[in-house]
Amino acid sequence: MYAGKLDSTVYPLAVQPAEQGTNAVPAETGPSRELEVDHLSVSARIQRPEQGCRALAVALVRHRQAEASRVPRCRQTAFDRLELLDERHWAERTITPVAKVEQRRGVSEETLREFFREMLLIRRFEEKVEERFRAGELPGFLHVAIGQEAVAVGVCRALGDGDVIASTHRAHGHTLAKGTHPNELMAELYGKLEGCSHGYGGSMHLYDIERGNLGANAVVGGGLPAIVGAALAFKFRGQPRVGVAFFGDGATNIGTFHESLNLAQLWTVPAVFVLEDNQWAESTPESQHSPIRDLSKRAEAFGMKAMKVDGQDVEEVHRVAGRAVKHARDGKGPVFLHVETKRLVGHYIGDPQIYRDKEELRELQETSDPIQLLREKLGLSDEEFDSVDREVQELVDASVEFAKNGTDPRPEDALKNVYA
Ligand SMILES: Cc1ncc(C[n+]2csc(CCOP(=O)(O)OP(=O)(O)O)c2C)c(N)n1
Numbered sequence: 001m002y003a004g005k006l007d008s009t010v011y012p013l014a015v016q017p018a019e020q021g022t023n024a025v026p027a028e029t030g031p032s033r034e035l036e037v038d039h040l041s042v043s044a045r046i047q048r049p050e051q052g053c054r055a056l057a058v059a060l061v062r063h064r065q066a067e068a069s070r071v072p073r074c075r076q077t078a079f080d081r082l083e084l085l086d087e088r089h090w091a092e093r094t095i096t097p098v099a100k101v102e103q104r105r106g107v108s109e110e111t112l113r114e115f116f117r118e119m120l121l122i123r124r125f126e127e128k129v130e131e132r133f134r135a136g137e138l139p140g141f142l143h144v145a146i147g148q149e150a151v152a153v154g155v156c157r158a159l160g161d162g163d164v165i166a167s168t169h170r171a172h173g174h175t176l177a178k179g180t181h182p183n184e185l186m187a188e189l190y191g192k193l194e195g196c197s198h199g200y201g202g203s204m205h206l207y208d209i210e211r212g213n214l215g216a217n218a219v220v221g222g223g224l225p226a227i228v229g230a231a232l233a234f235k236f237r238g239q240p241r242v243g244v245a246f247f248g249d250g251a252t253n254i255g256t257f258h259e260s261l262n263l264a265q266l267w268t269v270p271a272v273f274v275l276e277d278n279q280w281a282e283s284t285p286e287s288q289h290s291p292i293r294d295l296s297k298r299a300e301a302f303g304m305k306a307m308k309v310d311g312q313d314v315e316e317v318h319r320v321a322g323r324a325v326k327h328a329r330d331g332k333g334p335v336f337l338h339v340e341t342k343r344l345v346g347h348y349i350g351d352p353q354i355y356r357d358k359e360e361l362r363e364l365q366e367t368s369d370p371i372q373l374l375r376e377k378l379g380l381s382d383e384e385f386d387s388v389d390r391e392v393q394e395l396v397d398a399s400v401e402f403a404k405n406g407t408d409p410r411p412e413d414a415l416k417n418v419y420a
């Protein structure tokens with residue numbers, strides 16, 4: 001985690017004290033400010049330090065215990081003034097990631113088996129989410145990404161620990177693949193304090209700053225501007241880090257998509273824009289929401305490098321994502337990664353899909369399931385499959401237990417960390 005570095009003094013989009021809510025960190029002056037500002041080149045420095053560090057301040061507070069030695073002294077004092085969430089949450093936060101996020105070179109069979117395990121973990125997790133939702137245990141509105149697991153795993157496995165992602169309304173897979181423990185994710189879906197967003201967020205507002213997850217987004221296209229901002233900050237600081245925005249084909253019709261690609265290319269920021277093209281936006285087929293069939297052309301309009309890949313083949317996704325990430329990390333500018341994938345279920349849990357041809361869907365489920373395809377590629381025997389399956393199902397069952405035993409947020413904390 002980069003707590004010490006995410007200081008508002010260095011962050012190009014910092015908040016002015018007058019704009020901050022009651023929980024906001026006071027503005028600071030002093031040696032750390034001068035020191036940090038020196039990291040920015042004069043030409044790169046943005047002269048508007050008055051916006052946007054509020055979410056970062058929250059992230060910093062979250063990690064103040066673990067990172068105390070790396071946080072400037074004046075910042076620690078500011079933290080001490082903050083009352084946030086129940087301290088017990090942090091004392092107990094000892095979970096290590098299940099899905100690995102370290103960078104890999106080449107894809108050995110062993111690595112492919114790890115991809116398989118992670119994809120199966122995501123699948124079983126989402127099946128359990130559906131089961132618990134239907135049992136009335138989970139509040140809100142839930143979208144699963146069954147059929148799209150290879151995108152989450154293939155892309156996130158091409159990232160390093162310092163890289164960040166922003167997700168969509170279909171965020172469970174991205175979140176697990178970026179390293180959030182199933183316990184923390186399930187606890188969030190149950191609205192518990194132990195959840196990755198402390199129970200404030202739910203399925204469409206999953207955050208895990210420590211693991212480089214800048215959040216899911218209920219607003220379609222909401223993650224792209226955040227990633228352009230993060231990538232711009234990486235560029236200013238000279239850090240070899242990359243920001244990745246996931247979004248769907250429907251999002252390519254949204255204004256923030258076009259604005260983000262435009263500025264990302266103009267500023268040659270280290271970002272990768274991952275289009276998860278499942279050919280549906282809710283119940284609207286792509287042919288009815290976009291006048292062009294090849295959505296990569298939208299990136300070409302900005303002069304952005306575009307790559308295409310079959311999203312049902314995790315090995316391919318990983319390989320091409322690795323090239324895209326390298327291109328961005330090498331300072332050559334952003335990349336548009338067009339991933340063709342399949343939504344093998346409804347738009348949301350409970351969607352009757354009356355708008356979809358049942359026979360076509362059944363055929364897709366039989367021929368395009370990325371987990372089944374990888375199982376075949378690996379030649380896994382039934383015993384091998386069952387062994388991995390048992391292991392991940394145990395993790396998922398344990399996450400439900402963890403979540404059910406979690407702490408309900410206190411009503412008096414409802415407005416804490418709310419900066420609207
Ligand atoms: C700005 C905005 N417009 C509309 C919606 C309603 N909405 C939620 S999901 C969705 C479809 C998005 O389609 P796509 O981007 O292809 O993602 P997918 O659901 O296929 O993963 C829409 C229109 C929204 N949440 N935000």
Ligand SMILES: [Mg+2]
Pocket residue numbers: 248249250276277278279280281282
């Ligand atoms: Mg879509």
